[in-house]
Amino acid sequence: MDNIKLSVRELVEFVYKSGDINVKNLSPDRALEGMKAHKLLQSNMGENYSKEYYLKNEFTLGDILFIVEGRADGVITEESQTTIDEIKSTYTDLEHIDENYNAAHSAQAKCYAYMYSVETGKEELTVQLRYFNLDSGKTKVFAKKYSALELKCFFYELLEMYLDWAQTIIRLKKEREQSIEELDFPFSGYRQGQRNFSVAVFRTIKEGKKLFVQAPTGVGKTVSCLFPAIKSMNTKQNSKIFYLTAKSSTKSIAFNTIKMMVNKGLKLRTTIITAKEKVCFMEETKCDPEFCPYAKGYFDRLNAPLKKALKEECLYSREYIEQTAREHQLCPFELSLDLSYMSDAVICDYNYYFDPRVALQRDDVFKNSNDILLIDEAHNLEDRTRSMYSPCLVKEEFYETCKIMKEIDKKIAKLLTNINKKFIEIKKSLNEETSELEDEPSELINGLRKFTAEAEKYINDRNNENIPEELVDLYFKSNFFIKISEIADSNFCYYADFNKKETIIKLFLINPSDILKEIEKNAWSCIFFSATLTPLKYFRYMLGGEEDDYILKIKSPFREENLKLLITSGISMKYAVRDANIKQSCSFINAAIKGKKGNYMVFFPSYSFMEKVVETYEDMFGIENIIVQTQGINEDEQSEIVEKFKTRTDVVLFTVVGGVFSEGIDLPLEKLIGAVIIGTGIPQISFERNLIKSFFDEKFHSGYDFAYKYPGFNKILQSAGRVIRTENDKGVVMLIDSRLCQSTYLKLFPDHWRHYKKTMSFDHAQEDINLFWKEENI
Structure with a gap:
């Protein structure tokens, strides 16, 4: 069955489900406030109250076994009756709420009641709905008795309405499983290292x-990961793939890789x-x-196009x-989330899974076991996580908002004035302009709590x-600063x-390891991959x-002789000293x-050093056909430059390490x-980087490596990786810095860089490069 x-x-x-999208109801703060309300009401119910009562039953209908589970907010057990308690938090004035306010609320409670009757054999149950207003703190209660038979009829009516959709889900699941079983690797053969990569992912x-x-x-990282991950879905029931990345270009590559397999029969x-x-149809x-007309009545219009799509x-x-x-006047972003919920694979940015400001909004989509x-x-995830969990407060923003609110709400203005004073007190207590705070600024945080409540x-x-x-x-x-302060531990620090x-107080995440570990616990398996995870054990941490998690280094599939690698020694x-070496x-x-x-x-x-070099280079050699990238380049300008590389053979781009052209450009x-x-x-060199250095000096005696050397060298690898992209590519990479000849750097070189050559002068470099290109033509 x-x-x-x-x-x-x-x-x-x-x-x-019906009605509108309301950003207030979707926000993480709304979800957290709702949880607080539940805990408050549950805590006041006495000994006869069993909170968060877990229920799970099996029901058969139309040759389908339905395994239904849920968690009732509470069960009240008394001598005369048993009550199923369902709590709903709301901002709606309680005077506007009656027993018919929301059919879904009472339906949920009645389902729990029926499942409880099946579990216990109770012939009669009371269903209680409690609405808690988050503004006033007041509660409105509706209670009604039902026989077990009434509850059973109601429950099976819901299942009848769900039956057609259930049959569709089963059919789609069978089609998917069959197509996965029949799926072959989408290329004629594996590149060197690709099979080992895929086998390791599957295992x-x-x-x-x-x-x-x-x-x-x-190597073909994308297909090497996606293919075995898709094949593994038949061994792990109800699994979902999340392909997480930092750039739009890699999202497209992943989507097109799946599209290629779908064209070969995959039903994923x-x-x-x-x-x-980016997708919002409105100007704001x-x-x-x-x-927004796309938010108004969104759920009233959703089901038909959603079913059709699936x-x-x-x-x-x-x-x-x-x-x-x-076509259906729907919010495109929310539609993508609803489609994601029903999909087998989701391709999105890191923040949908890791950023606390985003991920909490749709816990039905993300973070399932x-x-x-x-x-x-994956080399980008370390610093991205730091930025996600490092909230910052600016004194001047509080001051300016205070001036605005003085004419509107004096109570809020007074609270903002108090916060402003806390900034000044912290500033007076410090001897240096940028300083780590010895203790949590608890008075400032308390001020923020009072302000956010009133706001x-x-x-x-x-x-x-x-x-x-x-x-x-x-x-x-302010709310986000408070939330992060509540989880801040020794991996964080406060600094001013x-x-x-501007006058800034920042809560800075120094070590993201534990935060990521906690998030990853929710998932079944995690595969981290990049061309530049060097050294691997550093990134694993x-x-x-954990130390027993696997690491794998894949050998380059390309011939070493296709790359001429020179280091100026x-x-x-x-x-x-670099300004003195501009002419060289x-x-x-x-050369x-x-x-x-x-x-x-x-x-x-850096951009500033690039500007100095451009000025000298123009005097020495001219800058015809040289494009100098400007800081803050937008996507259209970036695409325009990439297009020149695709259509011309005389383009020289001056850009920066770690910028938009360092990765994701093919x-x-x-x-x-x-x-x-x-x-x-x-x-x-910066205050934050030095905080990282000090932290890891104390923890592993490797502060400089963690804060500077490893992140920097991976940027070098990324930039150099633009040159050799296919088996037929040939090219030159020149590294200008004698420090890269030091043994501590040479140990970091990947295997396909072991044939590097040191060069002392640009004349020797010119000879080596000319010989390389001459041999290519033989």
């Missing part, structure tokens, strides 16, 4: 563990999630049903989602009308920065792995790009034949 496992919430929402997922893979460019429903700001991204299509690209959303996480370009009341009382944007923005920033025009690019740098750059006419990239350690064959990389790639 076929079976379907679902929650009471899923069953009820399928039948009853790791089967064991429910983590794998960290350093896979050089050209796959959704790509695009940022709300404001998820308010009074403002029955008739497999691939839900951005274009498909936007077209469907327009059978999730398979495929984390592409929330003010915002809700006005139903989001005529509210200063500055107040709303500050409310969310009064060095600039930083990205939440006589010129240092240390910050203190220019000569080496010229690299004059060896053969073609397209080149030159990567600089320019095979003659589209790019060389790269010059200046410096060691280390991040600019």
